[in-house]
Amino acid sequence: MPPHFAYRCTLVGAGPGDPELLTLKAVKAIASATLLLVDDLVNDAVLAHASPTARIVHVGKRGGCQSTPQAFIDKLMINAVHEGERVVRLKGGDPFIFGRGGEEVEHLRAAGIDVDVVNGITSGLAGLSSLGAPLTHREHAHGVVFVTGHAKPGDSGTDWVQLAHTAQQAKLTLVIYMGVSSLDHIQQGLMQGLPAHTPVAVVQHASLPQQREALTTLGDLGSTMAREGLQSPSIIVVGDVVQGAWAWAAQPQRSQKLA
Template identity: 50%
Template sequence: MVDPIHPGEVWLVGAGPGDPELLTRKAERLIGEASVVFYDALVGPGVLDLARPGTRLVHVGKRSGRHSKDQKTIDKLIVEAALAGERVVRLKGGDPSIFGRSTEELTACRAAGVPVHICPGVTAASAAAAGLGASLTLRGLARKLVFLTAHAQAGDKLDIDWQAAADPQATLAVYMGKSSAQMLTVGLITAGLPGSTPVAMVENASLPDERRFTTRLDLLPLAARTALGDGPALLLIGEAMRVDEAVPAPLSYSAFSQRTMP
């Protein structure tokens, strides 16, 4: 018998990439047992429908340049709800442990003596690759998978070890990289990654309006600027992404200028 959420307990739950059917069975159960759900902006439509009637749903989403709550406020709300005897689910897009700011929330709960647990979820990189019909690794060519976040404040440079990232035998899964495409391209090419390295861009991975495009590293800034919309996008960079023929409606390399970015 699986124990239910107890009053005063917090679960950090992975909501997956958006499609409710990609939730784990445990995540679905926890959402249904919660008395309050604090949820991110990237939680897909339909996921919140799994909460039982009367559950308090609190939006605490953070998107680039649009934060409804800062992290300290979110920590405080979670702890206060638990101390009030609520059964708390903190619902995070993707997997809570991959660029999900989980450490701050775990620390806040533990400092207050609140029991806290993690329920993992499907991360966006896995969903993006699945939509492409591609593997994130490739025997002999892509022996390593690297998760990167490319979010930077306006005017700041990306804090990335470019030499380590520019490994020709790695697949780079870049989260929040759309607005930093120029810096990514310059950094990786300067560190030695060929401009011809294939790149797949997946917007709204796993959702009905998912869009997929292929390009190459030296054309990435132009492709990201002209092809992608306002939805969250994930970039997959590396030889494992030579999937042009498998992508339903890829952007042809020839659709972009062949000029190598500086």
Template identity: 50%
Template sequence: MNKGKVTLVSAGPGDLDLLTFRAAKAIAAADVLLIDDLVDDEIVTLKAPHARVIRVGKRGGCKSTPQAFIQRLMRRYALQGRHVVRVKGGEALLFGRAGEEIAELAQAGIAVDIVNGISSGFAAAAGLGVSLTHRDHCQGVIFVTAHLRDGTEPDWGALAATGMTLAIYMGASRIDSISGALRHTLAPDTPAAVVQWAGTAREKRVCATLGDIAARAAQAQIASPAVILIGNAIGESVANEAARSEPVRRMRA
């Protein structure tokens, strides 16, 4: 039997209107769909009638499907000659564990295609109306996870010292400790924002400063999935006090 293949599809931050045409075509051509928890449920409407759908949720703070089990499923179905489409929220190559999956499949001689998508960090910036790399404020942006594989945290002081915009993923549950660590290097009035469900109809965002972002996020009941944005470029989003003081929900057009 000929081997099948695996396509890693980046589904964007949520809503189907942020899915690329290439992603939609891959989903429609799938024999097996492995769908992440943060992907819009309506994505199954794009699948071929014969496709098998398997939900393999992975979400911080919730019960998750083990990564090793997901990789075994991908390998098993591909070796059966199936076209396996692994649908990931956001951008597959950014904190999506794509590297582990690619390595596993390469060892089995299984072909892998990658379809890029919109990461929640960019969707959060769009909702705030800011450029993460505004040249009046910074020379770049750093995308960083709030915790390493062994459970430790990054060197927040070193990251803060770069002067770059920080886009912090998977940090909603520890925003207090993160902001506290960053304040050892950055001023308390450094602009900050946290955006939950970025780019979706459920989007909720809070603009504040590094000194009070944790309290404001707690008051607004911001939780995972959320992206924390820190840096002077984020100050462009706080032009008026109303946006600073009250969370804003985006309505689907």
């Protein structure tokens, strides 16, 4: 039997930004919290669902920027739960997709705290969906790989050359998070296994009113992002499924949006 825990904490995925993409379960969890620990990329509009009496603490976590130390966040969660707070750890996207949710679960359980997880829509899905294209397709992509472009300090990170060869052979879509700062390295590695004409979509601020996007090819990825001024946070989607976004962009009502 699983261990019995006297205390509980909830990790909630706030989705990619659009508050209307919250799940009903996420809204209920947010409303019930007495303390919300909120990541940097969570849209402030999401906090409208919080109780007026709830304490809201921003513990910014954003790749490439100065962030609240993870050890401090872990300690804050554990202490608050033990003090009887109903704690919600509110994280952008999904807690278990590049959100350090797994690490936080381990620390909480080691402290005798059980964890409920409420999934959220990840930006890698919302970004390409907003361009009318899927991540998988029976003719173009047999699977999808979510991969981070931001390696842990001291870690060599993803082998982009090997990943490119695998994607080419297995017909996989690559969805790259936090890849802007390492764009040149990523592009060079992928081009050793994928053709330069491979379609690519870049989506910045997925699902938000300020969303911007560009459709390009792998060979032109760096120059396109520089020309369009696309910065972090951006999702980079590589693969033939992006052809669906090209078809979407060709519609008369869409062409001006991507011009």
